Amino acid sequence: MAWFRKDGTERGAAASDTDVHPLQQVSDLDRALADRQALIQMCLYALDRARSGGVVERLEEGLAAIGVQALRPVGERFDPARHEAGGAVPTEDPALDGIVAETEVTGFADHDRLLRAPVVTVYAKKNP
Template sequence: MIAEADGTAAAADASDPDVDLVAAPGDLERALSDRQALIQLCLYALDRARSSGVVERLEHGLAAIGVTALRAEGERFDPARHEAGGAVPTDDPELEGVVAETEVVGFADQDRLLRAPIVTVYAKRAQ
């Protein structure tokens, strides 16, 4: 065991009945603030990741805490949930207004939209 004189005393065991499990005022707010900061840092890293393995690992880790990636291919375009980044012409009236491709993945934390996906939408071909 490392001595306390080093400033690195062993942490108390949570199963010890003398351990106070009640959080101090402000601890919850600080934890939630730290969580948001870490989520934003992960999104920043995702935007810059070159490795599909790194992207997959970051997305998996975020999903484990309730932050889901939003890919909108095949969904009807909704300006409240998607950001239009471009259009692809189509002659098929069934495809008009449908998301053709997700250019930038969006993210949601539970039901709260963190970042809307930027999408390419099928649009009626000009005659």
């Protein structure tokens, strides 16, 4: 089967990359990146609704394989730039004040870019 360029001239079966217009390559890359983001968002939507621990685990493994990590910051110091406070747990231990006690809603990061902050419960020093 013969292949033809846009100008009507025949080209060989093994087309070189020089036959692809640079703007088409950019458009293809933009489309692939947009498709990736849409798939990630669909996976996060499915994770929020999954009732099976096995399904959640498999979706998180698949996302991790492409660089999207689940964020469960239990034991970390609360950081309002990376965490969303959902509640507080009183504590008498001053060392726990401001530490994440529980992750209410798992957060996600795509490499270094935060996609969704985890919603957390934070230890707060009990008032006397």
